[in-house]
Amino acid sequence: MPPPVFRFAPSPNGYLHLGHAYSALLNFDLARRTGGRFLLRIEDIDAIRCRPEFEAAIYEDLAWLGISWETPVRRQSEHFARYREAVEKLAGLGLIYPSFESRTEIARLVAQREASAPWPRDPDGAPLYPGLAKSLSPGERSRLIEQGMPYALRLDMAAARARANELTWIELGEGPDGETGVVSAQPESWGDVILARKETPTSYHLSVVVDDALQGVTDVVRGRDLFWSTSVHRLLQHLLGIPQPAYRHHLLMTDAAGQKLSKSTDATGLRELRGQGATAADIRRMVGLSESGP
Structure with missing residues (x-):
């Protein structure tokens, strides 16, 4: 072994x-x-x-x-081609779409929605993506990209989640509320997360799961602030067909x-x-x- x-x-x-x-x-x-x-x-x-x-x-x-x-x-930074391959695989499954709003525009959209009711937020407290980019036609997306518009490539969480049954991970440490053992992943709580941007072909979520798989990492030991990020990582591991490590989230200094x-x-x-x-x-x-x- x-x-x-x-x-x-x-x-x-x-x-x-x-x-x-x-x-x-x-x-x-x-x-x-x-x-x-x-x-x-x-x-x-x-x-x-x-x-x-x-x-x-x-x-x-x-x-x-x-x-x-x-x-x-x-x-x-020396392995961007590897991350592009992962993005292309997800795009081939119809799970990626570009969004074009700036951070300022997203904040404005959230404020508009919260004028009538609270807007959902992810486990870190950031508002879920409120835009309508997923409804744009392929032609409209291509036109905006050809015009040089900045964009972020997002995971269509609903479509991605539909491809996965129950997702869990083995937790050898402890979550913020005492979660340990077999933990149920809840990637939908993060909404349509960003996996890459126009200027950077990857994100933390994507690169970390690709790297851990390529390097044969069996045990991920990291801070408890990343506990619920593991939900997104488990979903990406499932979609990309790569192995999952065991996780141990530790107390923070x-x-x-x-x-x-x-x-x-x-x-x-x-x-x-x-x-x-x-x-x-x-x-x-x-x-x-x-x-x-x-």
Whole structure:
């Protein structure tokens, strides 16, 4: 039986903080404990926010923590052709359509609908897509694309869901409300999610399931904030005919106010803690892991 495969997949759009350290160390420890493999993947599909200096810092910080990984490292920006193939497969099944509204226009549409009744929102609190692009004729879609209109490629959730019976996943950790064991996937709660854009041929949802399958990942260990995203991932795995890993969603590192540590809130980075004299052993203690690992 092949060994289990774990991965840590950060985006180089800021410096790693304690939350990243916990997830990386947990994956690394589990790989060592089970005689498995540990992979590092750089999720750099966002060409605007991802920067080379942040990627270099990821390697430096992980090495400082005592983490080693297999090479070569998979960088998503080098594999856009693979994601296009997945989009084309879904399009061939009649499950993809382009939408042309800007974020501002979508916000306006949601406000109009909420003037009379609450508009449904996804598990992250964002409003479901309210537009009518799915009803456009093929000719109208082609005309708008030929005119150079920006667009997002969305999954027709109703049509996609009709192709799948009950979807579940094996949860070895715990969801935000204590969900564990066999969990029922609810991809419809996300509405018609974006799978690619005109300027970027993939999205987080699409690239993560394609990469996990291509890299043979057997165990996805990640933060609890991504728990319900697994519903979309299970649906895409079913539609694309690729294997599903087991999932383990872990607790999130929070600040003094109880908010999740985030790059967007300037959470203290590992490099800053290192500059203040912290050691790798200190970081393990700060995130609640034993100093010796497994």
